[in-house]
Amino acid sequence: SQTIHQWPATLVQPVGSPLSLECTVEGTSNPNLYWYRQAAGRGLQLLFYSVGIGQISSEVPQNLSASRPQDRQFILSSKKLLLSDSGFYLCAWSPTTPRPNQPQHFGDGTRLSIL
Amino acid sequence: GNSVTQMEGPVTLSEEAFLTINCTYTATGYPSLFWYVQYPGEGLQLLLKATKADDKGSNKGFEATYRKETTSFHLEKGSVQVSDSAVYFCALRVNTGNQFYFGTGTSLTVIP
Numbered sequence: 633s634q635t636i637h638q639w640p641a642t643l644v645q646p647v648g649s650p651l652s653l654e655c656t657v658e659g660t661s662n663p664n665l666y667w668y669r670q671a672a673g674r675g676l677q678l679l680f681y682s683v684g685i686g687q688i689s690s691e692v693p694q695n696l697s698a699s700r701p702q703d704r705q706f707i708l709s710s711k712k713l714l715l716s717d718s719g720f721y722l723c724a725w726s727p728t729t730p731r732p733n734q735p736q737h738f739g740d741g742t743r744l745s746i747l
Numbered sequence: 748g749n750s751v752t753q754m755e756g757p758v759t760l761s762e763e764a765f766l767t768i769n770c771t772y773t774a775t776g777y778p779s780l781f782w783y784v785q786y787p788g789e790g791l792q793l794l795l796k797a798t799k800a801d802d803k804g805s806n807k808g809f810e811a812t813y814r815k816e817t818t819s820f821h822l823e824k825g826s827v828q829v830s831d832s833a834v835y836f837c838a839l840r841v842n843t844g845n846q847f848y849f850g851t852g853t854s855l856t857v858i859p
Contacts, residue, residue: 638790664845666847673854674851674852675836675849675850675851675852676791676836676849676852678846678847681845681846683845722790722791724791726840726845726847728845733779733796733798733840733842734779735779735781735793735796735840736781736791736793736838736840736847737793738783738790738791738792739790740789740790741788741789741790743788
């Protein structure tokens with residue numbers, strides 16, 4: 633069966649520090665991969681998604697970036713964190729089309745607090 | 748475009764009450780529809796899905812029917828429990844794309 637791992641679970645970082653969040657998927661190949669951010673008490677904001685190695689689509693201009701160095705690895709990064717980067721970050725995967733009726737599956741999330 | 752609209756929360760119910768959370772959608776293609784549940788501090792879990800008109804998704808006592816004529820996918824449960832307290836998200840994926848479109852979420856609190 634497929635599993636998705638996301639780490640760390642919680643992170644406290646000072647303003648201006650770098651960031652690296654990692655997500656890996658097991659048990660499938662060539663998945664679509666996604667990064668979302670969820671502000672406290674709010675909905676999901678899609679940040680990036682990827683349909684293959686090195687292919688990244690950015691949905692929201694900001695100081696974050698994403699990379700996909702391997703088929704099942706998705707990394708969210710920042711060179712200098714802002715206070716507004718605080719939130720709950722969720723990684724997700726889904727099978728690629730032409731299986732459009734397949735859902736997304738989410739990791740357990742990373743709680744990021746910026747001080 | 749593609750979008751999902753959910754009823755505003757928060758919703759507070761007594762245990763064993765009937766639950767309805769409304770969800771309507773707009774889609775440029777033929778969508779598949781999903782309900783996700785998020786417990787405090789956790790990621791989203793798939794609750795149920797429906798992939799074509801008139802399909803009924805069901806799981807853990809929750810049900811939702813894909814209504815193409817009204818572009819709706821309302822979530823229902825006949826008797827809620829305290830353990831159902833969570834945030835519920837309606838979502839769609841069109842058959843031509845890789846993106847998922849989520850509603851803003853509806854917070855449900857069930858009191859004993």
